[in-house]
Amino acid sequence: MIKLTQHRQVILNLINESNHHWEAEELARALAERGYRIGIATVYRGLAALEAHGLISSFQLADRKRYERASKAHHDHLICTRCGRIEEFVNEDIEREQDLVAAQKGFSITGHQLVIFGICNRCIDKN
Amino acid sequence: MIKLTQHRQVILNLINESNHHWEAEELARALAERGYRIGIATVYRGLAALEAHGLISSFQLADRKRYERASKAHHDHLICTRCGRIEEFVNEDIEREQDLVAAQKGFSITGHQLVIFGICNRCIDKN
DNA sequence: TTATCAATGATAATGGCTATCATTCTGATG
DNA sequence: CATCAGAATGATAGCCATTATCATTGATAA
Structure with missing residues (x-):
């Protein structure tokens, strides 16, 4: 194929x-x-x-x-807005809540996009 | 100003x-x-x-x-990928879990971006 | 070998957004 | 009220990630 x-x-x-x-x-x-x-x-x-x-x-x-x-497990991302470092995370609670939200709104969920922005500890330590 | x-x-x-x-x-x-x-x-x-x-x-x-x-309360979005309809939602659990994730990874959280994609009930009913 | 059809490369085009710059507006001051 | 400085505006060129175009190349099947 x-x-x-x-x-x-x-x-x-x-x-x-x-x-x-x-x-x-x-x-x-x-x-x-x-x-x-x-x-x-x-x-x-x-x-x-x-x-x-x-x-x-x-x-x-x-x-x-x-x-x-392509990893088996779905994950989302956390990005440091100062240095650009990207970390991955998995959170089942968030996944489950999203399903609930979609159901409540009458949506058949097909995907999502979650990015958390912040300053990483390396950058914080530099100050 | x-x-x-x-x-x-x-x-x-x-x-x-x-x-x-x-x-x-x-x-x-x-x-x-x-x-x-x-x-x-x-x-x-x-x-x-x-x-x-x-x-x-x-x-x-x-x-x-x-x-x-600009609404007082923070909210995220749910979008129908078929018709483009956008719904808003608030979910405290998701917010709280994001704070936890950031803390675990040593990030000082500054914001996030969450969009859930799906097919809305109106579009589903049309089929 | 030949026919077919996808992949490739060079490059033009697209589209959302920003920069430039001359002009216009605003509002603080005398 | 007149003046002046700085901000806003409009027209348009530019930017930049990505996609489309199209002629050429490559791979596979008959």
């Missing part, structure tokens, strides 16, 4: 190798540094294809999308 | 008059329909100024910002 070309395999490997939350241009730069000549449009298309097949996942942060490993 | 010009007053009134979640271009169109000649840049600047002074509030939905009345 999915055509996992060499380019896409390289993109997938890079994402799978770390816990990083990649943005498209950043990933393109990393690929270039490693000697791969992959056009920016191909990177965007590859990311979309990989995500469409569940091999990676993404979330929207401000005006741009971030791509990460 | 804030210069509440006529233009900004008109923008503010329009937003205050309804529960609508306006996007900038949509609001500009509505103003034009009502006979106001307000440049698009002025609309954007006015929205930013009104928000900066707490007279309206906003949230990011996908690639664009939505503006709404």
Whole structure:
């Protein structure tokens, strides 16, 4: 079904190798540094294809999308607005409450997007 | 402190008059329909100024910002991905859990962004 | 081998939003 | 009331992430 070309395999490997939350241009730069000549449009298309097949996942942060490993467990994100550090978290209570809210409002829930903004302890310690 | 010009007053009134979640271009169109000649840049600047002074509030939905009345109580949004209807909700449990998550991760929380996606009952009934 | 169809790359286009800059408005002061 | 400074405005160019276009390349099946 999915055509996992060499380019896409390289993109997938890079994402799978770390816990990083990649943005498209950043990933393109990393690929270039490693000697791969992959056009920016191909990177965007590859990311979309990989995500469409569940091999990676993404979330929207401000005006741009971030791509990460597809992990089994759903999780949300916590971002430090000072240094940009992103942490992941899982909270079953929040998940359950969201289902309740949707049910109360007569919505059939299909997904959600939760990002918590804050200042991380490293940044706080610097002051 | 804030210069509440006529233009900004008109923008503010329009937003205050309804529960609508306006996007900038949509609001500009509505103003034009009502006979106001307000440049698009002025609309954007006015929205930013009104928000900066707490007279309206906003949230990011996908690639664009939505503006709404500044309500006393914090709330989040539920959006129907089929018809675009937006509902608001308040859930204290979710708020509390977010504080806990941030504390656990050593973050000093400054805000969050929660949008639940789903299909609303009106759309479901149409099938 | 050939036909087919997707992937690719270069680049133009899109769309929301911001910057620029000349002009206009406002309101504080004399 | 006149003047002046700083802010607001409008027209429009620019920015930037992403997508569309289209000619070319590559892979797979017959």
